[in-house]
Structures are given as C-alpha cells and as structure tokens.
Amino acid sequence: MTRIPKDITNKEYRAVVYVQSLTESPDNPNAPKDVVTVTMGLATRIGATVYARQGKIAPNFNITGVEYNPKERQILLGVQNTGNGSTRPYIEWTLKQGDKEIVSQVSEPTSIVPESSRKFPISYPAKDEKPLPAGTYNFSGKLVWVNKGWALNSKTDQNVLPFNFPLTIPSK
Numbered sequence: 001m002t003r004i005p006k007d008i009t010n011k012e013y014r015a016v017v018y019v020q021s022l023t024e025s026p027d028n029p030n031a032p033k034d035v036v037t038v039t040m041g042l043a044t045r046i047g048a049t050v051y052a053r054q055g056k057i058a059p060n061f062n063i064t065g066v067e068y069n070p071k072e073r074q075i076l077l078g079v080q081n082t083g084n085g086s087t088r089p090y091i092e093w094t095l096k097q098g099d100k101e102i103v104s105q106v107s108e109p110t111s112i113v114p115e116s117s118r119k120f121p122i123s124y125p126a127k128d129e130k131p132l133p134a135g136t137y138n139f140s141g142k143l144v145w146v147n148k149g150w151a152l153n154s155k156t157d158q159n160v161l162p163f164n165f166p167l168t169i170p171s172k
Contacts, residue, residue, distance in 0.1 A: 010055035012085050012114060020045030057085035058147045063163040064117065066139050070170060073127065075139060076119040077163070079112060085147070086113045091120060093141030095167070102137070134171035140164040 020043050060083030067076050077091060088109035095102045103124060110120050125132060143161040 008054055010057065010084060011053075012057050013052045013054075014086070014113070015050050015052075016047045017050055018045045018047045051086060053085065057083075059083040059085045059087045059089075059112070059114065059145065061089070061112075061143055061145075061161050063143065063161060063165075066163075066165040066167050067119075068132075068167055068169055070131070070172070072121075073123060073125060073131065075122040075124055075167065077122065077139075077143075078117065078119050079143065080117040081112045081114055084114050086111060087145045087147070088112075089143050089145035091122065091141055091143055093122065093139065095124070096138045096140070097135060102132075132169045134169050137167045137169060138164070139167040 059081045062080045062082065064078035064080050066078065068074070069076060075093075075095075077093075079089075088111050090109045091107040092105075093107065094104040105122075105124070107120065107122050110118075112118055141163060143163065145159050146157050147159065
C-alpha cells in the first residue's frame with residue numbers, strides 16, 4: 001500500500017524494494033577486546049521497482065530518429081518521453097530497401113520513465129545470420145503503448161505514434 005500526501009497531484013513515484021540474504025559474520029579473533037572491528041562484504045540482492053501514481057499521469061512520446069550500430073547489429077530507435085508517466089511501449093516495425101520488404105517484426109516492450117530519452121535497441125539481423133548489406137533502407141512502423149497502468153496486452157486505450165525514417169547501413 002502506498003500513502004501519498006493529499007496536496008501532491010499529477011506525479012509518479014518510484015521506489016525499489018530489495019530482497020537479500022543476511023548472514024552473521026564472525027568476529028575477528030585477533031582484534032583486541034576494546035577495539036571495534038568492521039567487516040565489509042558484497043551481498044547479492046534482487047530488486048523490484050514499485051510505481052505509485054497520483055493524479056493525471058501519462059507519457060508523451062516523440063520519436064527522435066534512428067541509427068544503426070553495425071558492431072552490435074542493432075537498430076536504435078530514439079524515443080523521448082516528455083510526459084509525467086512511465087510506461088512500456090513496444091514497436092511494430094518494418095525494414096525495406098526500395099519496394100522490397102526485408103523484415104517486419106514486433107519488439108518486446110521496453111520501459112521508459114518520465115522526462116527522459118533512450119534508444120530502444122532492436123537486434124537485427126541475429127548474430128548467426130548474414131549482416132545487412134551497406135546501403136539506404138526505410139525503417140518505418142509505430143510505437144504502441146497504453147496509459148492505464150501496465151496492461152501490456154490490452155487492445156483498448158492504445159496510443160500509437162507512427163514513424164518513418166531513412167536508415168543508412170554503413171560499409172565496413
């Protein structure tokens with residue numbers, strides 16, 4: 001349960017809850033009795049992000065461009081969220097060269113927090129496939145998200161932002 005003060009509106013809050021195993025550490029037998037010893041260690045912990053929303057909260061997206069990272073074989077779609085809410089949009093995309101469709105896919109949802117920018121990585125082609133030949137392509141599609149909570153599979157209240165960019169694959 002989250003309690004938010006009544007005077008706060010139109011805001012999203014995020015907290016991370018961690019779980020870790022705690023173990024007792026043995027005292028140093030060589031330390032004098034009147035000296036406090038401090039030990040340090042690394043602990044593995046698992047975290048989960050918890051979101052709480054108050055008021056009218058919604059992301060607001062702009063597509064800022066596209067680029068290709070040949071070393072990682074990734075198409076990077078620049079997305080900016082100028083809104084006050086987080087969400088997990090997915091991308092339906094198509095890559096063409098001229099009139100020939102090379103591939104059409106749907107990416108996994110990716111998180112983006114308010115007032116931030118990020119590059120959504122789309123791995124193509126796979127490492128075991130032939131690399132894309134150098135040239136100019138057309139990268140088009142749509143960014144899709146919902147504003148109601150995290151209903152990723154919801155077909156209602158979907159928001160769609162289309163995009164269409166030239167994409168240059170450099171020669172090696």
